[in-house]
Amino acid sequence: MNFNRRILVLLFIGFSLVVNAQDLENRFGIKGGLNKTFFTVDQKDLGFYSTSETGYYGGVFVEIPIDHFLTIQPEVLYISVGDFNFLNVPIYAKYEVANRLHLMAGPSVNYFFDFFTNKLKIGADISSSYDITQSLDAHVKFALGFDELAPNGLFFGLGLKL
Helix, strand or coil, X not given: CCHHHHHHHHHHHHHHHHHHCCCCCCEEEEEEEEEEEEEEEECHHHCEEEEEEEEEEEEEEEEEECCCCEEEEEEEEEEEECCEEEEEEEXXXXXXXXXXXXXXXXXXXXXXXXXXXXXXXXXXXXXXXXECCCCEEEEEEEEEECCCCCCEEEEEEEEXXX
């Protein structure tokens, strides 16, 4: 397929999504809660050392509907755990698997404000949420860090759609 045809196909797909989602609105919100973060550190000759810390998080998100069951949900979360302060920026594909129950998965980027020389860490997040009301949800999230020293975390919180 040549370059022009690829552009036409992408434009057609994008136009179809926009037309299909015209009756759906983007929704913005805030979220926050508690997290348990797990760190594994390679101590060279001494082996691996694992530790965990409890902290909190808070941030903003936007729901961008594709259709009535699929949504793209980017988030920006500030996380504070012990001596670590960082931003977690996941981009979820959010799918409604049952009435008011959603599963989400996607890549994430973590930016550490201090401690690490390499401040950007790549990860993946898996999450589920349950809509208690149209504006309030409860969610559980597991963040998996891919890089050495990148944390894994378990998050429990609430989200409020504005």
